[in-house]
C-alpha cells in the first residue's frame with residue numbers, strides 16, 4: 001500500500017494532542033456527544049450545547065457501521081424529517097479528526113451542495129475548531145465546495161454533473177436526496193458512478209438516502225438490501241415491535257364524535273400504536289424514552305449482506321407527533337397532491353402516478369343527475385368564477401364547492417370582452433328555495449394581458465384576483481403570492497400557483513371519478529344536461545402528462561384548446577386557498593369570502 005504521509009501526520013498530530021484521541025472503542029456518536037457542539041445554523045435553541053443522539057437514536061447504528069472495517073453500502077429509504085443529513089455531517093467531522101480519508105458528499109444540485117457546505121458542514125467544523133484539533137489547516141482551506149485538509153479532501157458536489165465526479169478517488173461517499181439525482185451521462189446514475197469511485201479502497205463505504213421520489217432509485221436499492229426496520233421496546237410490556245403505519249390507531253370509535261366525525265383534538269393527543277403482544281397503547285409522549293433502546297432488525301433473508309437497507313418514516317421523527325401524522329393523513333384524503341406528499345415525505349414510501357389520457361366518456365361520466373346547468377341544487381360554501389384569456393377571447397367558468405370540497409361546474413361561457421366576463425359574476429345563480437347566489441371570489445389568468453387583468457381586478461376588489469401558473473422549479477409552495485403595483489398608490493396581491501400540482505389533481509378527479517365515489521372522496525361534477533358536443537367536454541380532455549423516460553419528469557402536452565381546463569384548474573387552486581378559511585370560520589351567505597395572505601402558505 002502507498003504510504004500516505006499526510007494521513008500519518010494528521011494521525012500523529014491528533015495523538016499528540018491527547019484529548020482528541022478517541023477513547024478506546026469509542027463510537028462516533030459517543031465521540032460526538034462528548035465533543036461536538038451544535039451550530040446556531042442547525043438549531044438556534046440548542047446552539048452551543050453538545051449534540052446528543054438521544055433525539056434520533058437510530059442514527060447510532062449507521063455511525064457504528066461507518067467505523068467498522070470492511071466495504072459496504074447502506075441505503076436508507078426515509079421520510080423528510082429523520083435527521084440523516086445531520087448524522088452524515090457528524091460522520092464527516094469524525095473522519096476529519098480521527099480517520100482522514102477522501103470523502104464525497106453529493107446532493108441534487110450545486111446550489112444545494114453550496115448551501116450544505118456554507119450553512120451546515122463548515123459551521124460544524126469551524127464552531128468546533130476541528131481544524132485546530134488536527135494540527136494544521138485553517139478556515140482558508142475550506143473553499144465552498146472542496147476542503148483540502150490534512151490527509152483528506154472533502155468534496156461537495158451537485159450529483160448530476162458528470163465532470164464533478166471525474167478523477168476522484170474516495171473512501172466514503174454520501175448520496176443525499178438520491179431520488180432527485182438526475183440521469184448522469186456515461187454511467188447512467190450517481191449510484192453507478194459512486195460504486196466505480198469506491199472500487200479500490202478496502203474500507204470504502206457508500207451511504208445513500210432519500211425520500212422516495214421522481215427518479216425512483218432508493219426503493220430498488222432498499223429492496224435488494226437487508227430491509228431493516230427499527231424495533232422499539234413498547235413501554236407496556238417491553239415487547240419489541242416496529243412502528244408500522246397500519247398499527248397507528250386513530251380512526252376507531254373512541255376518536256369520533258356522536259355523529260361519527262373525527263374528533264381532531266382527541267386524535268391530536270391520543271393517536272397511538274397498539275402493542276401486538278398485550279394490546280396496550282404506545283403514546284407519543286413515551287416515544288423518546290422507548291427509542292433509546294431501539295434496534296434494527298433485518299427482514300430480508302435473501303438480501304445482500306454487504307448491502308444494508310433501512311426504511312424509516314416520520315413516526316420515528318422527534319419533530320412530528322403521532323397525532324400530527326394522523327391528522328395530516330385525514331386532511332390529505334381526496335387530494336391527490338397532498339396524499340402523494342404524505343406518502344413520500346411522511347411515510348417514506350413510493351407513490352406512483354399514472355398519466356392517463358382522458359376520453360370524452362371520462363368527462364361525460366361526471367354528469368350528476370341532481371342538477372342542471374346554471375343552477376345550484378344545494379347551498380354552496382363557496383361560489384367562485386375563473387377566467388382564462390386566450391387571444392382576444394375569454395373563457396370563464398362558475399364553480400361551486402360543498403363542505404366536503406366536491407366541485408360542481410355550474411355554468412361556463414365565452415366572452416368577447418374581459419369586462420363582460422367579469423360582469424357575469426354579478427348575475428345571480430338560482431339556488432334551492434328561491435335563493436340567489438353571486439360569485440364571492442375568482443381568479444383571472446394574467447396571461448399576456450397582465451396590466452389589463454391587474455387593473456380590472458383592482459376595480460373589482462375583493463372579488464377578482466390575478467393568477468399565474470408557474471413551473472415546479474419556479475415556485476416552492478403550492479401557492480405563493482406577491483404584491484404588484486398597479487397604478488398610483490394601488491397594489492394588488494397576485495397569486496402564483498404550482499401548475500403541475502393542480503393539473504394532476506384535475507386529471508385524477510376526472511380519471512378516478514368512479515373509485516372516488518366508492519371511497520367517498522372529493523369529486524368533480526358536471527350538470528346532467530351538458531351537451532356532449534359542448535366544447536367544455538373536449539377541452540377537459542386536452543391536456544395529458546407524459547413521462548420523459550430519461551429525466552423521469554412528467555411533461556404536460558396540449559392536444560387542443562384547453563381554456564376551460566385551465567379555468568377548472570384555477571378553481572382547484574382557489575379552493576386550496578379558501579379551504580382553510582372556510583374550515584376555520586365556517587361559511588355563511590353573508591360572510592365575505594376572499595383570499596387572504598395568511599391562508600396561502602400551504
Ligand SMILES: [Zn+2]
Nearest residue numbers: 236237275278
Ligand atoms: Zn405490550
